[in-house]
Amino acid sequence: MDKRYEILKQCFGYTSFRDGQEELIDAVLSGRDALGIMPTGGGKSLCYQIPALMLDGITLVVSPLISLMKDQVMALKSSGVAAAYINSSLTPAQIELVYRNVELGKYKIIYIAPERLLTTGFLHAVSKVKISMLCVDEAHCISQWGQDFRPSYLRITDFINRLPYRPVVSAFTATATAKVREDIIYRLGLQDAKTVITGFDRPNLRFEVMKPAKKPNTLLELVSARRNKCGIIYCATRKKVEDVCFKLQQAGFAATRYHAGLTDEERRQNQDDFVYDRRSIMVATNAFGMGIDKSNVGFVIHYNMPQSMEAYYQEAGRAGRDGMPADCILLYSASDIRTAKILIENPSEKSMLSPEEQQEVIEHDLARLDQIVDYCQTRRCLRGYILDYFGEVHPDECHNCSNCVKEVSMPAATPAAAPAVAPVSGKNAHLVLACIDNVYQELGRNVSTTLIVRILHQSKDKRIFENSLDHLPHYGALRYLAKEDIYGIMADLREQRLVKYTSDHGIISLTAKGRKELQKKATAARSSANTELPQYADADLLQVLKDLRWQLAQEAGVPAYVVFSNATLQDMAEKAPRDIEEFLQVSGVGQHKAEKYGKVFLQAINDYFN
Numbered sequence: 001m002d003k004r005y006e007i008l009k010q011c012f013g014y015t016s017f018r019d020g021q022e023e024l025i026d027a028v029l030s031g032r033d034a035l036g037i038m039p040t041g042g043g044k045s046l047c048y049q050i051p052a053l054m055l056d057g058i059t060l061v062v063s064p065l066i067s068l069m070k071d072q073v074m075a076l077k078s079s080g081v082a083a084a085y086i087n088s089s090l091t092p093a094q095i096e097l098v099y100r101n102v103e104l105g106k107y108k109i110i111y112i113a114p115e116r117l118l119t120t121g122f123l124h125a126v127s128k129v130k131i132s133m134l135c136v137d138e139a140h141c142i143s144q145w146g147q148d149f150r151p152s153y154l155r156i157t158d159f160i161n162r163l164p165y166r167p168v169v170s171a172f173t174a175t176a177t178a179k180v181r182e183d184i185i186y187r188l189g190l191q192d193a194k195t196v197i198t199g200f201d202r203p204n205l206r207f208e209v210m211k212p213a214k215k216p217n218t219l220l221e222l223v224s225a226r227r228n229k230c231g232i233i234y235c236a237t238r239k240k241v242e243d244v245c246f247k248l249q250q251a252g253f254a255a256t257r258y259h260a261g262l263t264d265e266e267r268r269q270n271q272d273d274f275v276y277d278r279r280s281i282m283v284a285t286n287a288f289g290m291g292i293d294k295s296n297v298g299f300v301i302h303y304n305m306p307q308s309m310e311a312y313y314q315e316a317g318r319a320g321r322d323g324m325p326a327d328c329i330l331l332y333s334a335s336d337i338r339t340a341k342i343l344i345e346n347p348s349e350k351s352m353l354s355p356e357e358q359q360e361v362i363e364h365d366l367a368r369l370d371q372i373v374d375y376c377q378t379r380r381c382l383r384g385y386i387l388d389y390f391g392e393v394h395p396d397e398c399h400n401c402s403n404c405v406k407e408v409s410m411p412a413a414t415p416a417a418a419p420a421v422a423p424v425s426g427k428n429a430h431l432v433l434a435c436i437d438n439v440y441q442e443l444g445r446n447v448s449t450t451l452i453v454r455i456l457h458q459s460k461d462k463r464i465f466e467n468s469l470d471h472l473p474h475y476g477a478l479r480y481l482a483k484e485d486i487y488g489i490m491a492d493l494r495e496q497r498l499v500k501y502t503s504d505h506g507i508i509s510l511t512a513k514g515r516k517e518l519q520k521k522a523t524a525a526r527s528s529a530n531t532e533l534p535q536y537a538d539a540d541l542l543q544v545l546k547d548l549r550w551q552l553a554q555e556a557g558v559p560a561y562v563v564f565s566n567a568t569l570q571d572m573a574e575k576a577p578r579d580i581e582e583f584l585q586v587s588g589v590g591q592h593k594a595e596k597y598g599k600v601f602l603q604a605i606n607d608y609f610n
Helices: 003-011 020-029 044-054 066-078 092-103 119-125 152-161 180-188 215-225 238-250 265-277 309-316 334-345 355-375 380-388 427-443 449-456 462-466 485-497 512-529 539-556 566-575 591-609
Strands: 035-036 059-061 085-086 109-113 132-136 168-173 194-197 205-210 230-234 256-259 281-284 297-302 326-331 499-501 509-512
Touching: 003 044, 003 591, 020 035, 020 044, 020 168, 020 194, 035 044, 035 152, 035 180, 044 059, 044 132, 044 168, 044 265, 066 085, 066 152, 085 092, 092 119, 092 326, 119 256, 132 152, 152 180, 152 265, 152 297, 152 485, 168 180, 205 256, 205 380, 215 230, 238 256, 238 281, 256 499, 265 281, 265 485, 281 334, 309 326, 309 355, 309 380, 334 355, 334 499, 355 566, 427 509, 427 512, 449 462, 462 509, 485 499, 539 591
Parallel strands: 035 168, 035 194, 059 109, 059 132, 085 109, 132 168, 205 326, 230 281, 230 297, 256 281, 297 326
Antiparallel strands: 499 509
């Protein structure tokens, strides 16, 4: 078997590469520098981790944040890969131990903060080993034209120049305009770099911009509708983080906070609470998140408008890393523009640039602010606007943003913003059909038109809660419409023979034609998204697997997704493997994890069916 594919399957549990991965891996293995621009969740880490395991020396991965290093090393160790990290979270004694292990050749991959590259101890340790590759993650940080310029990244080239030989240099990022890409290549001195841009689109993400009259009320409703998901809420200032987190906690949500004003210990504790699912909501400034490897973030809400499209897409992209559908919602107000201008014109960190260069950066950032304002105000496809910004060709409509479907997540800020009349066809009609079908799947029987309307309208009818129908995906989906409009949609569906009333009590059910129409819509949605979204799995079995994963994660002291991701459990529930050979066919199950977890998961699956 090809060594690349052998490592891909045995260590990481996958049988095929994603777009661009093989090209970048082959370039590095041939000794060529590489630059990969790949969307969050697109598999950037495999592009350097697989070559690292094939090259004869060690690979250094320069990472910007402690959280990324910790998560990546934890995931690698869980897959049987020898890895370590070096950053300020370690004690001097722990760092010395890592140095000794480096000299002894115990690691294949070492993650390191850029500030540590030129320290005496590290330089001494790596002088005893061969560095086959130096990988720069979040490479946009080296460019002053990027959204998150970090002067410490400029030390990378100084470190390379100190080495007795030049290793292969690779660089990766999810968001970089053409100007930033050119700057990365120039500042890192990449030589004949193989550049691969796989695209910026994240089809599983749904984008929405809202202009609410009362942000606190809107936020509470949005979070309430996503109570069974974990999410991140970004705010522009520390004070706003404190206010929003307090309001959420007062409303009974398991929220925590993250900003630069907290102590290092509190930031670490709050981050761990979120990563380990002890708290489901993180309220934070942009100091949080870059490199967070938490795969099961179901929504990202921006309470304030960010300062640029790059920053927005980087932060929004922390949702749905496991490939599952996720929401990216931006709450916009005119005051956000004033706040952003103040932050741009008064940077908090001391600049290493000259006054002239600093003024040039400020003017550039103000121009980028204008573009994010345009995004908030545009009436065309939001995904298309983002892809235009990064220079990617796309269809006119994505059918997965609030502008394309002409609907919002909740009551609009003003009555004028909501549709005056419910459309007979389109997504509203599809939601009614899907809700009828979901209720039937949940209860094993059809219910009245009245109850369907109340589910869609987010009613507090006790029958909904007694039957757990408030957990259905369509609960509250049409709450911004008048109930009369929903009844009107049903009447039109009946006239089109997509639904029928089966008794004098108004019991509503799908006809064969309606079921066919529902399936056609689902197929079209998956096709337009151009992604392999998960098929329906046995929901009860999936919950059994999630409960088992939680138990194993607690026992091991690791986040649940380190055991298996949501996407892996989804595939496991669909395939329902009965022996170890079938278990190895589940996406995301490698040899090491099969040996470690196969017996307990197979037992759980067999118990479920017996």
